[in-house]
Amino acid sequence: MELLNQVTQFVISGLATGSIYALIGLSFAIIFNSTGIINFAQGEFVMLGGVLTIFSLNVLQLPLAAAIVVAVAVTTVIGILFERLAIRPLKNATPLALIIITIGMSILIRGVVMLLWGKDTQALPAFSGTDPITVAGATLLPQHLWIFGVTVMVIVGCRLFFNHTISGKAMRACSFNRRAANLVGISVGRMVLFSFVISAAVGSLAGVIIAPLTMTAYDVGVMLGLKGFCAAIMGGMGSGLGTVLGGLILGTLESLGAGLISSGYKDAIAFFILLLILFIRPQGLFKKGETERV
């Protein structure tokens, strides 16, 4: 019974962390699908979400809901500027060059935030109190429910957008074949910009909802970005649901690994599984192997 309760706790903690990885992974996948690049500044969008909310709350004295809206909006604008100023002007750059630009961008954003708001870690108050809730012998916080709720909403929203709207379908068309999409009259450039907008918004939202639990500082984006990237890889860098499952599996494995085996090897366990997946199923856990048409 004791062990069962423990395992329940590990799984619940893991799913909560995993939801965050899933959200970040999703925002990686969105940009990858429309541009073919991996945006390593993704973690910085997450960090901006948290830091800007705290700034709006404490300095601009906005109520919490307004502060969150401001933070997500500002991050989205930064995403747009990023695409317009650093990605679009390079017309014929290789994906590798673009990826290196995103790394440069992440360092720039981190540096600017450090200079503007300092190096201290800051905490955001919880959205609805800190009284623990007991579920099947395990405990979780109201904030965890917010995380689960927002994750589900974002996933459903993405699914509806990509499958049932013209813009969403156009973005998917770009991801399948840019040239063909261009030929049928889809503005690829606009779709790329769109992908940055959605990705920055989702990333910053993830940053906002975890800030009350994990606190935030100018450098939290690096590790979160890396874990989100793992989730996206596990899901095959594309299929929306695959990435989400990838994130949840990663979070749960980390938590079970830390609890049952050894906390020292927590990250090692997670990354070992990532490597295994890359060796055995390089196309991702939930993606059918692609058939190349000649």
Next chain:
Amino acid sequence: MKKLVSTAFASLALFCMSTAALAAPPIKIGALFAVTGPASFLGEPERNTAQMVVDEINKAGGVKGRKLELITYDTGGDATKAVQLANKLVKNDQVVAIIGPSTTGDTMAVIPVVEKAQVPLISCSAGIKITEPVKKWVFKTAQNDTLAVARIYEQLKKEKKSKVAILTVSDSFGSSGREQLKALAKHFGIQIVSDDTYGPKDTDMTPQLTKIKSAKPDAIICWGTNPGPAVIARNAKQLGLAIPLYMSHGVSSKKFIELAGDAAEGIRLPSGKVLVADLLPKSDKQKGSLLAFIKDYQNHYRAEGDHFGGHAWDAMMLLKGAIERGGDTPAGIRNALEATRNFAGIGGVFSYSAKDHAGLTKDAFTLVEVRKKDWVLVK
């Protein structure tokens, strides 16, 4: 009359010239701090404090009439850079002594440089290996981790608690703490029933705490620097752990209480006395230094001085004393430093000797508890 005036002028001119000639060049002191990078929470207050102390000394007329000049470089917490900058201080700037670096890693890397150049170094980092074994030119002001561990174990022994769970961060601070926690346990009759770690950037430690809960310890000791311990405090509250939680001196600042919020209530930690300076009895030897440091820091930077800044305060003051007694040569300063006895600073009462270049006893730490978002002394 005319002659008198001209003599007066002549002597005045002569006097002016002579004082100009007498005003010797300033004494150059080097400083290496990790002002940026992951250890900036140490380096920034240290640099601020060192500069403040030098300004204050110069304002009061310098040391034996000579001004001090502080040459500060930022190591960024990078050992390679620390070595390059130490070489620069020794060769280009020709300093008579160096204070810092901020981290144990940087200090260990710099030691061969100062030993070879024969320039005294007063490190502001805590690692026990810096001064054990004793190196001729190396001193330090930050308290050994051993002293903090001893202070916690002593309290547990007093309360007849013998089973502890330890949860340490997987960086150099945490692994040094873990080593000392394990090494000293036997001496105090303490049994470690659970030994876990967490990553410096981890955001959820409920798995480790759930595991610890099932080991049923009498106390949990967590060794880390912000923000990890604040996350652990919150996680412990979430899980409803009713086990006393001890932290290390790595989080002994108001920032920890701010980050952990309500979850900080009842947490105990060993701390330098600077946190509770106003609560100390008048008989405490350090009280004068502590209050002076806090007041100066408040005036200069409009912020609360912490014990990290205190390490730099101690280093500068020890150096000032050594220059007063031993002159302005590296060798003279070193010998005078080694002869320092009963210097009541921020980190504790320092008594260096040929066998001890750390100079402190476990009285350097006092055990504090968080109550109503403030520190109180644990009796």
